[in-house]
Amino acid sequence: MSKAAPFDMATFLRFDTVDKKTFFYQVSTIFAAASIVYIVGKCIYNRYFHPLRHFPGPVAASLTEFYLPWSFYFGVAEHVTDEQRHARYGSITRKAPNVLQIDDPELLPVFNNRTTHKPKRVYYSPAWGVGDVPTILNQLHPKEHQVARKRLTPAFIGTAVKKMQPLMQKRVDEWIEKSWEYANEGTAIDWSKWTQSLAYDVITELVFGAPIGFVKTKTDVYGVLQQFKQATPYIGILNRLPWLVEAIWKSPLGSYLIPAADTPLGKIFSVRDRLLQERLDKSVDKPDILSVLLKGVNEDGSPVSLDVIKSESFILMAAGSETTFSVMCSFTINIIQHPRVYKKIMETDLSPENLAQEDPQFPYLYLAIKESMRLMHPAPSFFPRLVGKGGVTLKDGRFIPEGSEVAMNPYCVLRSKKIFGDDADQFRPERWIDSPPEQLALMETYNPIWSYGRTSCPGKPVAEMELLMAFRALLLNFVPEFANPEKPWDHITNYGSLVYEGLYIKLKPRVA
Numbered sequence: 480m481s482k483a484a485p486f487d488m489a490t491f492l493r494f495d496t497v498d499k500k501t502f503f504y505q506v507s508t509i510f511a512a513a514s515i516v517y518i519v520g521k522c523i524y525n526r527y528f529h530p531l532r533h534f535p536g537p538v539a540a541s542l543t544e545f546y547l548p549w550s551f552y553f554g555v556a557e558h559v560t561d562e563q564r565h566a567r568y569g570s571i572t573r574k575a576p577n578v579l580q581i582d583d584p585e586l587l588p589v590f591n592n593r594t595t596h597k598p599k600r601v602y603y604s605p606a607w608g609v610g611d612v613p614t615i616l617n618q619l620h621p622k623e624h625q626v627a628r629k630r631l632t633p634a635f636i637g638t639a640v641k642k643m644q645p646l647m648q649k650r651v652d653e654w655i656e657k658s659w660e661y662a663n664e665g666t667a668i669d670w671s672k673w674t675q676s677l678a679y680d681v682i683t684e685l686v687f688g689a690p691i692g693f694v695k696t697k698t699d700v701y702g703v704l705q706q707f708k709q710a711t712p713y714i715g716i717l718n719r720l721p722w723l724v725e726a727i728w729k730s731p732l733g734s735y736l737i738p739a740a741d742t743p744l745g746k747i748f749s750v751r752d753r754l755l756q757e758r759l760d761k762s763v764d765k766p767d768i769l770s771v772l773l774k775g776v777n778e779d780g781s782p783v784s785l786d787v788i789k790s791e792s793f794i795l796m797a798a799g800s801e802t803t804f805s806v807m808c809s810f811t812i813n814i815i816q817h818p819r820v821y822k823k824i825m826e827t828d829l830s831p832e833n834l835a836q837e838d839p840q841f842p843y844l845y846l847a848i849k850e851s852m853r854l855m856h857p858a859p860s861f862f863p864r865l866v867g868k869g870g871v872t873l874k875d876g877r878f879i880p881e882g883s884e885v886a887m888n889p890y891c892v893l894r895s896k897k898i899f900g901d902d903a904d905q906f907r908p909e910r911w912i913d914s915p916p917e918q919l920a921l922m923e924t925y926n927p928i929w930s931y932g933r934t935s936c937p938g939k940p941v942a943e944m945e946l947l948m949a950f951r952a953l954l955l956n957f958v959p960e961f962a963n964p965e966k967p968w969d970h971i972t973n974y975g976s977l978v979y980e981g982l983y984i985k986l987k988p989r990v991a
């Protein structure tokens with residue numbers, strides 16, 4: 480028997496003497512095997528040993544966090560998937576290994592209270608306006624959130640909103656004037672785009688200090704609306720995989736998350752920066768949200784930085800427009816589909832004199848808008864919260880440990896039969912006044928149209944005023960009709976907000 484050659488450590492350690500192909504093959508095989516063992520082990524842990532294993536849900540949701548982006552992007556629209564999951568698995572379902580989702584309105588205060596933190600995935604949402612400057616939406620800690628909130632609140636109190644009314648009226652008047660051009664031509668209007676144009680012009684007037692001009696030019700200026708539409712699916716996916724965004728954000732690739740100057744969003748940033756600079760140079764005091772942002776101070780009384788103002792104004796633009804135009808579409812659909820409601824609205828006082836009053840009354844129109852938001856919530860998305868110290872023990876004895884995430888989708892909560900009645904799936908504005916008093920109280924208490932608790936929407940008074948003004952003017956001038964009554968819209972997408980694709984509306988001049 481021949482003797483084996485003696486082992487030569489020096490040769491072994493010299494990389495250039497080893498067959499490189501074999502070496503890389505072996506290393507990648509070991510790496511792949513280790514990854515498979517890790518992933519399988521993690522899935523087994525998530526399914527059989529994780530503290531949330533007792534909560535029912537789809538098998539895939541219990542195995543991996545990738546179920547979140549999958550159900551968001553590849554499933555039917557997320558609100559539909561969520562509704563189906565609740566119907567099958569009950570009020571508390573597992574949406575990812577460490578994420579539960581609730582649709583029981585009475586559980587909202589348990590997971591949305593003064594001490595509740597937002598989970599890290601919210602911080603790493605790539606929705607920032609300027610580099611690494613978190614906006615109010617990204618503040619995880621209640622204290623920091625409160626500081627950001629305090630800065631914004633003066634913009635949304637009654638007197639401030641009332642002063643913004645003429646600015647909004649100008650935008651609505653322009654929208655109606657241009658709508659007349661469509662009506663006279665008999666054009667079928669792409670309603671999503673047209674309502675989006677109004678919403679963006681109103682909000683940029685309020686937060687940048689001037690409208691971008693979508694309505695005036697009847698075009699998608701700089702292609703911004705299209706870019707928003709293209710970006711939202713990716714933002715949604717990344718928001719559901721925060722560790723991935725965190726890794727990208729902290730790597731040299733992070734700079735790619737900030738839109739370059741020649742992209743549509745980059746152009747919007749330059750417009751915003753220019754308008755902001757003009758405002759600073761001329762020290763104009765307009766009754767808009769930008770004025771409030773400019774007067775904002777930090778906790779120690781020092782003025783907020785320009786970057787914070789830029790970030791906040793950008794996020795206000797996104798938060799205040801994508802939601803509002805979605806409601807404009809759902810409301811239009813609802814009144815066309817419910818002639819009874821339309822007739823009843825038209826019998827109420829929609830006159831300008833009424834609007835000019837200190838406290839204008841549009842009760843039925845208001846109820847119809849509110850009901851549209853309830854039934855087709857404009858942001859039927861994912862609002863996760865972190866379970867705090869000590870965890871939460873549910874009434875049935877099940878325990879949700881600290882660090883778990885509990886989310887709600889307003890679309891599902893707002894269709895809860897327990898709170899909104901057996902006809903919760905129907906469009907019936909009267910429910911907000913004729914339901915039994917105890918039920919009415921529950922409906923108002925557990926109503927997440929504007930979210931729930933300390934993160935609820937500060938823009939509510941602005942949005943309500945805008946919606947009332949726009950619909951009042953629209954309905955006094957035109958009778959909206961579906962251009963294709965057989966198939967009024969093509970499909971509805973949900974990448975965070977509901978968009979009615981291919982919804983074409985014809986405006987018939989109204990004969991008073």
Ligand code: HEM
Nearest residue numbers: 615616798799802803806928929930934936937938941942
């Ligand atoms: C129909 C219109 C609107 C609806 C349904 C709506 C709904 C919501 C919801 C559900 C949230 C909660 C998000 C969360 O809990 O994480 C929210 C937050 C917010 N909304 Fe609105 N919104 C609307 C319009 C507006 C407008 C017009 C503005 C501003 C002018 C605005 C500004 C904000 C801001 C700044 C936040 C973050 C609040 C915080 O984190 O404290 N929204 N909105």
